[in-house]
Amino acid sequence: MAGARYVLPDRVTLDEAAAVRAQALAALRAAAPQGPWEIDAGALASFDSSCLALLLELRRAAAVVRLHAAPPRLAQLARAYGVEFVIDG
Secondary structure, three states: OOOEEEEOOOEEOHHHHHHHHHHHHHHHHHOOOOOOEEEEOOOOOEEOHHHHHHHHHHHHHOOOEEEEOOOHHHHHHHHHHOOHHHHHO
């Protein structure tokens, strides 16, 4: 089953989160995936808890979301908020 793929931008903070959310959901839904949504976080350099909220939203919208290349600081933030499952898929 083919999934959809989305590359997160280099910055996802409160200022960008709504626009990134809309763009990600539109792109992933347009792909009409039959498999998991693949999210590439390799470019992510600047983020805050809004990025975690975005990832939670994407998980709610899809059956399976796989996050790739998450920066270590994002994993630390997820652990601090008790939402490690967002990073672990």
